[in-house]
Amino acid sequence: MRIPRIHTPQAIAAGLPLVLEEQASAHLARVLRMRLNDSVRVFNGLGGEYLASIVDIGKKHVTLLPGEFSAANAQSP
Numbered sequence: 237m238r239i240p241r242i243h244t245p246q247a248i249a250a251g252l253p254l255v256l257e258e259q260a261s262a263h264l265a266r267v268l269r270m271r272l273n274d275s276v277r278v279f280n281g282l283g284g285e286y287l288a289s290i291v292d293i294g295k296k297h298v299t300l301l302p303g304e305f306s307a308a309n310a311q312s313p
Contacts, residue, residue, distance in 0.1 A: 240268055241277045241285065248278060248286050254300045261298040264290070270298075278302060 242260050256264070264270045272290055278300055279285035286302035293299075 239275050239277055239287075240264070240270070241279065244278060244280055246280060248280055248302050250286060250302050250305055252302070253291065254278065254288070254302055256298045256300065258296050261294075261296060264298050265293050276300065277306075283307065 242256065242264065244254065244256055244260060246254060248254060264276065270276065270290055270293075272293060274290050276288055276290065277285045278288045284305055284307045287304045287306070288300040288302040291299050291301045
């Protein structure tokens with residue numbers, strides 16, 4: 237299964253919880269039907285991406301816990 241990539245304009249740091257915006261949260265929770273502990277890749281357009289896991293899913297928010305950083309600038313196909 238592919239790991240989805242999600243963009244956020246926020247600063248991202250490994251080990252610090254990241255609450256996604258409402259639109260990105262809805263996409264993960266309702267469209268992709270992601271669950272707790274599922275993996276996603278999160279990036280902010282400033283170079284690289286973080287492998288993160290979902291630690292909380294609410295009605296209007298999803299909280300991620302970024303972990304491993306990858307400096308590669310991958311693009312979705």
